[in-house]
Amino acid sequence: MSAAEWKKKCQDDWGLQGLPAPEGLDWKCVYEAKPFGRNLLKNxxxxxxxxxxxxxxxELPEVPMHGPPIFxxxxxxxxxxxxTEVLDFDTSGIPEGVVVCALPEFSWFSLEQTVDLKAEGLWEELLDDCQPEIVIQDWYEESQLHDSIYQLHVKLLGADKSTVIAEHSVNPIEARRADSHTWKEVSHVFSGxxxxxxxxxFLHRLKNQSIKSYFFxxxxxxxxxxxKPIKTGS
Incomplete structure (x- = not known):
């Protein structure tokens, strides 16, 4: 297709009519990158x-494991x-004089990655003037390991990767119902x-537990x- 046809296809699919774009923007590359509506996180x-x-x-091992705890x-x-951040033992609830054979040892497992919006097919004029909605979603297991088992921190950064323009954090406290074992959704929409x-x-942290020869x-x-595409009514 011609450059004009690729531009029209992008405009029709994503509602970009009349929106700012640099002169000579390669609309074919924009369309093939599909910057709208797809997950920009890897893996x-x-x-x-x-x-x-x-x-x-x-998952419990049939034969107890030996050696150092697994984190x-x-x-x-x-x-x-x-x-992985291994946390100190919590002995605050243990009465004085009580002999403890084993204590659970907790750790945070963190995963993070950075999305380059221009590399994913967006351009500066669109991001600055239109500020399309950025939708964050995550699912974590209600594992009942602890009152706090999940944290999420998302930041919108400037070109220097250090200037924080907007951010959102989640640090829920769990109900720890014994009969509940399901996925819990976390979501947020950045706009304006x-x-x-x-x-x-994007960074999230999940809490793990090691006790004796078991790892949860x-x-x-x-x-x-x-x-999200610019047009939201369809």
């Missing part, structure tokens, strides 16, 4: 799970930067965030960052 479900199926039950999840975490946004930094962890799936 959104590294544990191989789907929110459409219930989280699997705890690292197993999975394909390509596309993510990961980190101002000019200058060029990157999105909080699963997640379906992490997503999506830029």
């Amino acid at each position: 959104p479900s590294p544990l191989g799970l789907s929110k459409d199926n219930a989280p699997p039950g705890p 690292q999840l197993e999975g394909d975490f390509s596309g993510w930067t990961t980190n 965030y101002g000019s200058g946004v060029r990157y999105i930094h 962890y909080t699963r997640f799936t379906g992490s997503s960052v999506t830029v």
Whole structure:
């Protein structure tokens, strides 16, 4: 197709008629990048799970493991930067003089990645003047391991990757109902965030527990960052 035809296709599909665009914008590349309506995060479900199926039950080894405690999840975490933070033992609720054979040891497992909006097919004039809605979604397992098992921090960053233009954080406290074992949704929509946004930094943390020879962890799936088309009525 001609350049004009590619431009019209983008305009018709995403409602871009009359919106600012630089002279000579390669509309074919924009269309092939599909910057609107798709998940811009890489490898959104590294544990191989789907929110459409219930989280699997705890996996207990048939033979007790030996050696140091395990704090690292197993999975394909390509596309993510990961980190494990082992927490101090919590002895605050133990009465004086009580002998404890074993205490659970908790850790936070963090995963983060940064989305380059221009590399994903968006352009500066569109981001600055139109400020399309940016939708964040995530799903985590209600694992009952602790009162706090999940945290989310998302930042809209400027071109220098350090200037925070807008941000959203979630740190829920769990009800810890013994009969509940399901996925919990976390979502947020950024709108009217101002000019200058060029990157999105997505970070979430899941709490894990090690006790004796067993390792329990909080699963997640379906992490997503999506830029909505300009037209929202269809």
